[in-house]
Each structure stands twice: as structure tokens, then as C-alpha cells.
Amino acid sequence: MNEYIPQADKEFILKELKRYETPISALIPSLFCIQKRHGWVPAEAVKELSLLSDLPESRINEVLNFYTMFNKKPVGQLHVQVCCNVSCAMNGGRELAKHICETYKVGFEQVSPCGTVTVSPVECLGACDKAPMMQVGQAYYEDLTNESALEVLEKLAFEKAKVSAHV
């Protein structure tokens, strides 16, 4: 037990559960908390959350599956969401997404062989004026070209590697 939701997260979730009138309202912050820990939401974590919140697993799964922001399977160290909606598409967003895939030898929604990236084509992220753009983790990178995007990713990957080397 507590393998997927460690004590610190558990405390956070319990606090969230108390905050709303119904426990189901606390699901989104709870699931984000789990995703922050693991990069995605494993089924085992859902089971633990179910015990913690007294909500049926199927109810949690409904919410989890409804939102694309929750990853239902493991993602690479960098989750690269490339906008492919109208403005970005007109400015080469789709080609950019493909280019990143080709560079890292990976298809959409998969973990690249090196484990570095997962590329997801997504709908408008609200930065149309800076198209094309991508979101990596929580940060936006805008006015991209194929080259500048890869540069960003290389830099981020390098930083990640440095951090994990320290740990």
C-alpha cells in the first residue's frame, strides 16, 4: 500500500477531499497530484485513490478518461504537446509535430526509444498569435521553427539529465 500515493501526496489529497462539498469535486486536483508524481496516472494509483476518497474506481476512471490532460499511459521525460489547430496548422504546426517525431524516431503518443520525449498533437492552446507553438510540461514555447523547437527540447533534456545525475 501507499506505493503509488506516498504520504505527502496523500495528505494533499485528504485536504482537497475536505475542501469541497462532495469528494468527487476533489478528483481533478487529486489526479493532477498523482500525475505530477508519476508523469501519468497508473491504474494502481486509481485504486488507492478510490480507497482514500471512497469513490468507486469506475467513477474516477470516468473523470480520468474524459480529460486529455491526464496521461493514461507512461510518457517520456518531456511531454511535448504540439498545437495542430487552425492558426498553428497554417503556420506549420503539423509539420513541426511530425519533424519532432522523426527526429526522436517515435510515433505520436509513444515514448521515444531514448525515453526522452512523448509527442502529442493537441488542439488550440490559446497562443494563436505566436503560432506555431508547443507546450512542454507546464511551459509554452512560441513562434517556433523546426530548428528552434529541437533546440529547446535538447536543452530541456540536458537539464533533466543533469538533475537526475545530481539525484
Place this chain on the structure above:
Amino acid sequence: MFKCTINGHEVEVPEGASVIEAFKLLKEDIAHYCWHPGLSIAGVCRLCMVQIDDGPRLHIACNTLVKDGMKITNQTEVVKEAVRWGMDFHLINHPLDCPICDQAGECGLQEQYMKYGQYDSSMAEKKVKKRKVVDLGERVVLDSERCILCSRCVRFTDEVTKTNELGIFNRGDHSEIGTFEDQPLDNKYSLNTVDICPVGALTSKDFRFQQRVWYLKDTDSICTGCSTGCSIKVYHNKEGLFRVKPVFNEKVNGHWMCDEGRDLYKHVNAPVRLKQILKSVGNEWFPLGLERALDHLNEAFSKAENISVLITAQHTVEEYKALKNWAQQLQDKTINFVYWKNNPESFDSFDGLLIRGDKNPNTKGLLEAGFEFADASVLDSSDLVLAPMPENPAVYPKYMEKLEQLSKLQTQLCLLSVSNITQHETINFADGTLAIPMKTAFEKAGHFINHQGLTQKIHKGRVIVKAALGLDELLQAIKIGKWIQPQLLKSRKTNESSKVSGELW
């Protein structure tokens, strides 16, 4: 002879043969409606399209003669497209109600549709493909594409069973019914989801593809599975019983019934039944006509000093009344009634929804009939035991053990049984034991009184075993025997004949 190549295979055909004949010779698949080997060529259905050599146009195979060296194919996209369009034209004015058409299942149009049909509708958007034949556990199968997302089944597991297995996952037109991690839907009421599903998305493993429902008749009845006594409909045709569904009854079961109750029709069907009266002599069973069986019984009853009746609460109010009357006629005999419960430890249990541990439909009815029950130990000192057996011996684990014990004591039994008890592997019944086929609750009319004291009627549905008797009918026959003239039998109103039968012994 001409040589030609069809879909890459070479074949030799006599001069004057048509291309379609060459296809048939090779047993290669080719669509066609109007061509028939026994008739002239019409060439009107335009379905037997083929491509010949590199010709620019397609040809109809039925009206084109093979020439030496021809290369013919019907596998190219161009041909398939043409056949698809041909189908479309045939279907413009054709009704789309195959299920009520008598040709369904062996219809040329259907067969072509299975091969060339445009499974996607003409809507511009692509249809979302979802999961088919999903195994949802022991009893239910899901076809996600047929689901219209009404959420009835989800609400059933949330609100009625409170087991919460089902949910609607994903979003928009990708929404799909499912269980978390594909865990099975294994609550004791799961088949209700099949009943409430308005479409063919949830189906019952037991019933799917067994019968077309319009060939089934139904009879109102009461479930005999426990003392709740859910109102049901039993569906049957001349091949037997096929399914049981709940009927709304505000006082008893609401809209629902349990899964186990739905299995009870199975012991009614012919393969498992005792079909004629059998008598055991020297470890073998011999068939007996009713007349001779009555002789035998009368003799046995008159000889026996100490008679016991091993009764369960699985019979109707009417049958208990007949039993009581019968016993009152036999004043010179000791008759002990032994009331056998299915399982004393769990007898009073209740799952909070419908299922009760008392696996009998008429416990109240039996108790209200006013028997005085003796201790089960009297069975051992009896020389004749009348045992109207429980319909479903599976819920009476200890009952068969008792019969085995009695048989070891060489006690003569008169068994009234639904299942073919003579096939029992370990019991060696005493000489003179009689096994009489018994009617099930679906084959007789009468009343059951459920746990809350509600008297409910069962209706006579389909008779599966013609020779089967109800307990009351058997007692009636014993009572009347062959001493009574037939005309007396017919005109008999109430108790007259029972007086006569009192003298039998």
C-alpha cells in the same frame, strides 16, 4: 479448349464458355444475382463485373465469352467499387428490415452486403469503431458500437446494486461503456442491465443467439428461487424454456430479479428430466404405467405401518392442502411429516435487495397449511417415505445425503422428482422404490405465499414432461385408485370420493 487466367489462377474451359462459368469452375468468388446456370442470360443485375486484360471498361462476366489467353480479375479496386455501387442501386428501393424478412440468413442481397456492403453510412464523417463482443464477466456481453449511451446500466450498478462497476469512459463520440481495468461485472443482479439496455449493446451470454424472441411465448409466473418470490415471465416454445425475465411488481421485486433466479428454467427442460415412472428392482429401474404404479403404491401404503412424508417448501398451497386432506383420510396409519429446510444456517439471511437464504417459494404456505411436524429422526424408523423432492436439489445439499441414508436402511421411497434421480451415481435405492416424474412450477397452476405473507399466483405454462404429476394429482390418484368407477371420478365434486378412499387400506 481455351486457356485463361482468373485472379492469377490458370484454367482451361471449353470454347463457348462464359467468364462466369470459368469463375465457377475454379470456385472463385463472384457476385451475381441474375445469372443462373439453368436459365438464359439476362445481364441485368450488373454485379458480376470483371476486368479483362488491360481493357478500359469493365465487363459483365455472365455475358462475356472466354477467349484464349484472357487475363480476368475481379479483385481490383475498380471492380470492387463497381460492385459496391451496383449494390447501392439495388438497395435504393429495397426495404432495410431484414430481421422480419423470411429470406434473412440465406438471402443473396444479404450475402453480397456482407462482402461488399458499405458498412459505414453515407454520413461524411467516419464512424467511430468501438469494441465488439466485450466479455463483461460471467453473464453479460457488450457490443460498444450498438450502445446509445443512455447510461441506464451505469445507473443500475450505481443506484440499485451499488456495486459501481460500470462507467462511461472517454468523451464525445468516443464515449464507451466499460468497467475499470476491464474487471468483470460480477454482481448477483448483473442480468438486469441486459433487460434495461434499450438496444442490443448488453446481451445475456445464456440467451444470445439462442432464439429469435418473436418465436417465444411467455407465461406469468413467480420465481421459485427463494422466498422473495419475484414476479417473472417465462419464455418458451416447443423446444423448451429459454429465459426468465422480471415483471414489475411494486410489492415484491420492483423492476428487478437476481441472476440465479434466471437459471431456474434450466432444470425444467427435457434433457435433465425424469420422463416416466420407474420402479427399482434389484438395483435396476423398470418403467411402469400409471395404473400399475398405483397398484404398487396402494399395496405399499396399505402394508406400511409407519409412513413419513419428507416435505420441503417448494410446492403450492393447493398441493399442501391436498396432502393434509390425504393424511386425514388415513386415520388408521401413523403419518409423520418432516419439514426439511434447505440450509438452516443461512436460511434467514437476506442480501438487502432481493435474495433470501430461504431457497423456497412457499415456506409461509407450508407453515400455514397446519401440519404438525415431527423430528427428522422419525424418517429412520419409517418403512415407507413419500418424498416430493425439491425442484432444484442443488440448493438442498443435504437432501440427497438423507435419501442415500434411508436407502441404506432399505427404506422404500416414493420419490416425486423433477430431475432424473434414477441416474444418481452413489445411491442404491431399496427394492420397490418408485420414482415418479414431477411437474415443475412452470407446468402447473397454483399459489405461493412469499416471505411477507403475500399470496401470489403461478400460471400453467408449457408442459415439458407429459407424464409428470403435481403432488396433489398424485395423491388424488392414490386416493381414487382403480376402485373408483371412472364415471364417479368425472362427476366427483368434493369429498365424496375421499370417504371411499378411506376404506382402501
